[in-house]
Amino acid sequence: MAFCNMCGAQIADGTTTCAACSSGRPAVVAAPATGTGLADNVAGMLAYVTIIPAIVFLVVEPYNKSRFIRFHSFQSIFFGVAWTALWIVLNIVAHIPFLGFLTILIWPLVGLAGLVIWIILLLKANQGLMFKLPVIGDLAEKQAG
Numbered sequence: 701m702a703f704c705n706m707c708g709a710q711i712a713d714g715t716t717t718c719a720a721c722s723s724g725r726p727a728v729v730a731a732p733a734t735g736t737g738l739a740d741n742v743a744g745m746l747a748y749v750t751i752i753p754a755i756v757f758l759v760v761e762p763y764n765k766s767r768f769i770r771f772h773s774f775q776s777i778f779f780g781v782a783w784t785a786l787w788i789v790l791n792i793v794a795h796i797p798f799l800g801f802l803t804i805l806i807w808p809l810v811g812l813a814g815l816v817i818w819i820i821l822l823l824k825a826n827q828g829l830m831f832k833l834p835v836i837g838d839l840a841e842k843q844a845g
């Protein structure tokens with residue numbers, strides 16, 4: 701049996717709509733974990749917590765077979781690397797005499813944007829969607845195969 705992500709009602713195997721909440725439109729259905737592993741959407745969401753779970757999911761056997769989990773793990777790693785590179789560049793620019801004053805306004809905006817993107821990635825992975833960031837998502841999709 702599968703469960704609807706919106707209302708939690710049980711959905712018969714093979715169906716893609718939830719009669720309780722979707723009113724005919726396709727519902728996002730999360731299948732329960734087979735065996736002792738995590739569901740794919742939960743593992744995809746956990747891949748974004750830090751890069752450590754993302755690396756673990758790429759190495760551990762039942763998770764590295766799922767294209768969905770591999771995609772979110774690679775996107776998490778690439779997002780972390782891009783985020784770190786952006787902070788390093790902003791730190792270097794902050795030490796340039798005139799441009800350093802301009803970065804005082806940019807730091808909070810970049811931090812807020814990164815937090816919003818991270819929360820969106822967490823939510824989309826939990827919903828079972830393969831949400832792609834513009835450049836990073838294409839690289840992650842290539843790596844996930």
